[in-house]
Amino acid sequence: MTIFRRGFMRRLAIFAAVIGPGFITASVDNDAGGIFTYSLAGAQFGYSMLWTMGPIMVALIVIQEMAARMGAVTGKGLSDLIREEFGLRITFLMMLALVVTNFGNIVAEFAGVASSLELFGISRYIVVPVAAAVVWLMVVKGTYASVEKIFLLASSFYVTYIIAGLLAGPDWSAAAVATVSRPGIEGIRNYGYLFMVIGLVGTTIAPWMQFYLQASIVEKGVTVRQYRASRWDVILGCIFANVVAWFIIVACAATLYSAGHHEIKDAADAAQALRPLAGDYAYLLFAGGLFNASLFAASILPISTSYVVCEGLGLESGLDKRFDEAPAFYWLYTLLIVAGAGVLLIPGFPLVHVMVLSQVVNGIVLPFVLVFMLVLTNDRELMGKHTNSRFFNVVAWITVVAMIGLTVAMVLTQK
Amino acid sequence: MSLVALSELLGAPVRDAAGVAAGRVREIAVAPQDHPTRVAYLVVRTASGERALPADSLTACGATVRANTNLESWDRLAPSDGMLFLRRDLLDQQIIDVHGRKVVRVNDVEFDCSPVNSHLSLDVVSVDVGAKGAVRRLMKGVVPAFTLRALLDRIPPRFIPWKYVDLLETDPARRVKLKIAYEGLSKLHPADIADIVEDLPPAEREAVFETLDEEVAASTLEEIDPDIQVSIVESLDSNRAADIVEEMDPDAAADLLGDLPQESTGQILKQMDPAERQEVSQLLEFSEHTAAGRMTTDFVAVSEHGTVEDAIAAIRKFEGTREALATVYLVGRHHQLVGAVPLVQIAVSSPSTALSTLQEQYISCAPDTPEGEVAALFDKYNLITLAVVDEQERLAGVITADDVISMLRRKH
Numbered sequence: 001m002t003i004f005r006r007g008f009m010r011r012l013a014i015f016a017a018v019i020g021p022g023f024i025t026a027s028v029d030n031d032a033g034g035i036f037t038y039s040l041a042g043a044q045f046g047y048s049m050l051w052t053m054g055p056i057m058v059a060l061i062v063i064q065e066m067a068a069r070m071g072a073v074t075g076k077g078l079s080d081l082i083r084e085e086f087g088l089r090i091t092f093l094m095m096l097a098l099v100v101t102n103f104g105n106i107v108a109e110f111a112g113v114a115s116s117l118e119l120f121g122i123s124r125y126i127v128v129p130v131a132a133a134v135v136w137l138m139v140v141k142g143t144y145a146s147v148e149k150i151f152l153l154a155s156s157f158y159v160t161y162i163i164a165g166l167l168a169g170p171d172w173s174a175a176a177v178a179t180v181s182r183p184g185i186e187g188i189r190n191y192g193y194l195f196m197v198i199g200l201v202g203t204t205i206a207p208w209m210q211f212y213l214q215a216s217i218v219e220k221g222v223t224v225r226q227y228r229a230s231r232w233d234v235i236l237g238c239i240f241a242n243v244v245a246w247f248i249i250v251a252c253a254a255t256l257y258s259a260g261h262h263e264i265k266d267a268a269d270a271a272q273a274l275r276p277l278a279g280d281y282a283y284l285l286f287a288g289g290l291f292n293a294s295l296f297a298a299s300i301l302p303i304s305t306s307y308v309v310c311e312g313l314g315l316e317s318g319l320d321k322r323f324d325e326a327p328a329f330y331w332l333y334t335l336l337i338v339a340g341a342g343v344l345l346i347p348g349f350p351l352v353h354v355m356v357l358s359q360v361v362n363g364i365v366l367p368f369v370l371v372f373m374l375v376l377t378n379d380r381e382l383m384g385k386h387t388n389s390r391f392f393n394v395v396a397w398i399t400v401v402a403m404i405g406l407t408v409a410m411v412l413t414q415k
Numbered sequence: 416m417s418l419v420a421l422s423e424l425l426g427a428p429v430r431d432a433a434g435v436a437a438g439r440v441r442e443i444a445v446a447p448q449d450h451p452t453r454v455a456y457l458v459v460r461t462a463s464g465e466r467a468l469p470a471d472s473l474t475a476c477g478a479t480v481r482a483n484t485n486l487e488s489w490d491r492l493a494p495s496d497g498m499l500f501l502r503r504d505l506l507d508q509q510i511i512d513v514h515g516r517k518v519v520r521v522n523d524v525e526f527d528c529s530p531v532n533s534h535l536s537l538d539v540v541s542v543d544v545g546a547k548g549a550v551r552r553l554m555k556g557v558v559p560a561f562t563l564r565a566l567l568d569r570i571p572p573r574f575i576p577w578k579y580v581d582l583l584e585t586d587p588a589r590r591v592k593l594k595i596a597y598e599g600l601s602k603l604h605p606a607d608i609a610d611i612v613e614d615l616p617p618a619e620r621e622a623v624f625e626t627l628d629e630e631v632a633a634s635t636l637e638e639i640d641p642d643i644q645v646s647i648v649e650s651l652d653s654n655r656a657a658d659i660v661e662e663m664d665p666d667a668a669a670d671l672l673g674d675l676p677q678e679s680t681g682q683i684l685k686q687m688d689p690a691e692r693q694e695v696s697q698l699l700e701f702s703e704h705t706a707a708g709r710m711t712t713d714f715v716a717v718s719e720h721g722t723v724e725d726a727i728a729a730i731r732k733f734e735g736t737r738e739a740l741a742t743v744y745l746v747g748r749h750h751q752l753v754g755a756v757p758l759v760q761i762a763v764s765s766p767s768t769a770l771s772t773l774q775e776q777y778i779s780c781a782p783d784t785p786e787g788e789v790a791a792l793f794d795k796y797n798l799i800t801l802a803v804v805d806e807q808e809r810l811a812g813v814i815t816a817d818d819v820i821s822m823l824r825r826k827h
Contacts, residue, residue: 075616083507088522088552221642223617225649314520314544 020233021216022068024300025209026060026241027155031297032112032267033105035161035290037203038245039270041196042252044262047171047178049249052197054179056204057242059399063370064234066377066388066396067210071217072227073386078214078369079312081376088313095309097365099332102208102305104358106340107351109301112294114344115268119287125345132341135299136334154296158244160289165247167282168274170254179246198410204245205403206362207369208301211308224386251282302336363407370400419476420543421501421524422552429459429468429480437461437486445499445539447594452577454526454537458492458500465492473535476528478560483534497592501539504582509619510542513599514579516607518614523548525574542580545573585618587625597623601631609638612647621650624659633662636671641825645674653679657686664736665691666711666818669698673708698812706789707782709822710803710812711739717770719745719753724766726756738815741799744777745770751808752779757799779804782811786822793819 041049067078074081083091113131114124138150213234222230252270255277256262264270271286306329310317316326323330343349374396377388388396424440431437438461446455456467457480466489468482475481499505505521512519523543528535547570554563581600584590600608600623608627612620612635624632624647636644636659648656648671660668660683672680672695680699684692694712701707713735717726726743733740743761745754754774764773778792779802792801793816801814 075618080509083520088507088549092549092553218616221617221646223646313549314522 022234022237025213026237028297028300030241030244032294033108034203036267037199038248039252042249043256043264046253046257047175050178051183052200053242053246060238061235062396062399066373067214068217068230068234071214072222073224073383077218078211079308082372083312091312095312097361101358101362104354106301106336109294109298110341110344112290115266116287116291119268128341128344132337136337139303154292157292160285161244162247164282164285165251168251168254168278170250175250198406201406202410207365212304302333306333360411363411366407367404417528419526419528427480431486432483443501447499452538467492470537471534476535496589499593511581511600512575513581519544539577541574541576543574546570547572583619585622597626601627605634606638608635620647629658630662632659637667644671653682654686657683661687661691664711665694668695673703704786706780706784706803709818710814712812714739714813716744716746719747721770723761723764723768726761738817739813746810752802752804752810790819
């Protein structure tokens with residue numbers, strides 16, 4: 001990957017030496033959309049949704065491990081490998097789709113920032129422009145040291161959800177039993193229940209994560225020799241992300257579900273609803289956690305999208321280049337932030353449609369990305385002796401087929 | 416003469432001498448050992464398998480490819496790793512643009528197609544790394560040919576002439592067969608080579624370092640980011656690594672070896688020339704962040720009783736870096752430092768002048784001086800070089816301004 005000397009991704013990768021690319025990817029995955037989905041799962045179905053966490057975690061680890069391994073063995077990003085093995089046209093379509101789905105994600109992040117601060121009575125017409133400016137300035141003008149401190153802080157803030165979960169006073173034994181027990185058959189027959197399962201899987205495993213993780217592994221300069229440590233970073237990152245998700249579900253199950261408050265319309269709404277049930281602290285932690293997660297994801301998504309897309313298409317990229325040297329890169333980056341934040345300020349903008357479109361494109365791209373990843377990780381010429389083992393392939397194919405089935409189901413049920 | 420693009424030829428129908436549709440073009444092969452740019456044959460996918468259509472029987476090249484021989488006379492394709500297959504080895508792959516000094520990805524390849532006697536000769540002239548090739552490939556078959564042509568005419572081209580293209584090939588045997596020697600790359604400034612190498616994936620980095628001349632490799636390595644330095648040296652076999660490290664400036668070599676795992680350091684040292692090894696091992700014992708860790712032991716020292724002529728003789732024999740040459744140090748009988756003469760003074764004085772009359776006040780520091788203080792000394796006294804002396808006032812080494820600049824930049 002021909003990237004980014006002294007650029008932001010490089011700095012991020014150096015920072016990632018502390019926390020690890022696997023950890024950052026998994027953390028960014030628990031973004032505004034993720035938090036909402038987990039909250040909703042807890043509010044509507046209580047503890048009975050907890051069994052999904054185990055299988056989701058396994059699927060996440062299997063898929064992320066492939067991306068990380070590819071990065072370490074080949075030293076190339078996923079978009080580069082797809083370009084080299086499958087040609088320009090497929091890469092172009094995939095990058096186009098990636099821009100669309102990531103745009104939807106970016107809108108969701110800014111919406112998360114806006115709604116979390118609206119809880120404290122601050123208008124979105126102030127919050128959103130300020131947040132967009134902060135993101136833009138932090139990435140373009142920030143020094144490595146300052147950005148690192150901010151992100152370190154942001155990653156550690158996910159603990160707020162664990163604390164909120166503890167404050168909610170759940171029935172621990174019921175939660176533990178629900179986590180390890182088989183789902184009841186009546187649950188499967190329930191259309192809403194199935195839809196929720198699909199949503200949980202969809203929000204946890206997204207195409208952009210594979211591109212982002214592999215690019216960070218490459219940027220960090222992880223080679224085959226150091227890969228053992230990176231594998232642990234990926235596994236621990238996935239576990240941490242799932243533990244956070246588990247606590248969000250538990251917190252909402254113990255409070256909202258028990259109190260019969262099943263309907264919430266976004267993640268901020270969940271925080272609001274928690275207040276009378278779990279107390280002011282839980283409410284503050286939930287709201288603060290949402291703000292933090294949204295802003296964190298909003299800082300990373302636009303820049304990484306611009307890098308991955310420009311790299312895959314062979315366009316100049318990097319913040320160390322001038323605007324006229326890398327116009328496509330700067331236009332894309334600026335557009336993602338300005339438009340992503342801007343649409344929230346247009347009254348009556350069909351936000352829901354953007355989200356649905358993004359989800360659908362996400363669902364269409366994911367099977368391709370996963371199948372490409374499996375083809376690439378089994379390519380002996382590319383991976384040498386680090387191709388998938390037979391056992392791993394079985395697990396990975398089951399995961400991929402299940403993912404494809406669920407995603408197709410999700411796309412078909414989107415209305 | 417006319418130009419034709421690889422993406423136009425790939426998939427084009429092929430008609431043989433009888434005008435019969437024989438198949439479609441699947442690949443284009445160049446034999447670098449016979450001719451660096453000329454196309455040797457086209458791989459045609461026919462009903463009877465893949466066949467190699469020799470380029471010297473081509474009569475038309477474009478939307479349709481015509482040949483003056485018959486399908487039956489074209490050989491069946493046999494595997495060969497001495498051929499450069501343009502679709503597989505070039506299209507969508509990364510190459511080094513020697514002229515633009517960067518790594519780029521190939522969107523298309525342009526051929527010059529000109530008549531020679533009764534057939535056409537097809538030569539690679541350039542690779543397309545701009546939007547033109549990308550749009551042509553994306554739109555081919557999607558929009559009508561004439562619309563596409565009109566569209567392409569409006570896109571400014573970004574071509575790299577073939578002579579400025581260095582291919583990346585990680586297999587050493589194949590590199591020899593394809594005659595890839597990174598000639599263009601090795602003529603660049605080491606700092607530019609370093610930038611390019613940092614942009615490459617690890618396997619390609621090794622390929623470049625296995626091929627580059629030792630001296631060029633050494634100066635390039637000095638300019639590379641320390642983390643990447645380590646991964647490159649670890650990937651080379653210890654013999655080759657030792658050859659390169661020997662050519663490096665001793666302080667840079669010591670910094671590098673200090674970052675390597677102990678085992679690799681030992682192996683590389685073992686294979687080095689004894690004199691070089693001693694110098695580097697001495698430096699290795701100092702902490703990297705002190706004056707001693709930053710200094711080089713290659714410097715010019717002349718007896719305090721010498722003349723300008725002696726100094727010039729010493730300079731002529733000197734093999735270290737040019738930066739260390741900026742000052743000639745005067746030493747006493749036991750190698751203790753007694754004075755310093757700037758190179759400029761030597762250049763403007765007559766050969767018989769006694770050096771002691773030219774000497775200026777010199778600044779020195781102890782080997783264990785922290786690097787921050789070293790930088791402060793350079794700043795305060797506007798130094799170009801700084802002498803490092805041991806407890807007996809003997810001259811141990813010299814720190815040069817370029818090392819201080821790198822050190823300061825690295826901290827930020």
